Amino acid sequence: MSNRIHKTCTAKLIDSIMLLAVCIPVTVSAADNTVRTPASGAKAKGSTIERGRYLVQVAGCNDCHTAGYAQAEGKLPEKEWLLGDRLGFRGPWGTTYPANLRLTMSNMSESEWIKSAQTRKLRPPMPWFALRDMDKEDVRAIYRYVRHLGPGGVPAPAFVPPNQTPSGPYVQFPGPPH
Structure with missing residues (x-):
């Protein structure tokens, strides 16, 4: 991967992670099944x-879990959402790939998904701690939405250990600061 492409991919990934950090706080009112975002107080009934x-x-x-989503500025058809990606994220932990959530959740019960979302620690760059901190009803809603989409696509590539170089494209993360 050329240095220019590496810098561009890294910059886009950092932008996405920063956006995630800003957007993740969501509160849910179970009484009226309404979602409110802290910034706007808007409702999504x-x-x-x-x-x-x-x-x-x-x-x-x-x-991460929808190939080309960020580059398309979120304008991909919903039928293409959450099918995973073949772009790897390589760092000191090895190389990870965004899972095909539609296949993953098609093989899990709702209770298995909720338990997994609230207890599993995943490899970077997955912000597993944000999923863990979500309200149980939010985690349930995500599961039901993904199941509503139905299974599709193919599994993501397997994890590549740190001492091996992945065969496909990847974004290289720097090591931790010393």
Whole structure:
């Protein structure tokens, strides 16, 4: 990967991560099934599936788990959402790939997903701690939305250990500061 492409991909990834950090705080009122964003106080009324769609968008799930989403400025058809990506994220932990969430969740019950979302620690750059900190009803809404989309696509490439170089494209993360 050329240095220019590496810098561009790294800059786009950092922008996506910063956007995620700004957008992730969401509160839910279970009494009226309404989602409110702290910045605007806006409401997104509707079903649990609609709420899940909203959370997938504002939490930045598509930024990594939907190939080309950020480059298309979020204007990809919903049928292409959450199918994973073949772009790897390489760092001291090895190389990870954004999972195909539609296949992953098609093989899990709702209770398995909720337990996994609230307890699993995943490799970088997945912000597992943001998922862990979500309200149980938000996690449930995401599950129901993803299941509503139905399974599709292919599994993401397997994890590549730190001492091996991935065969496909990847974004190189620097090591931790000393």
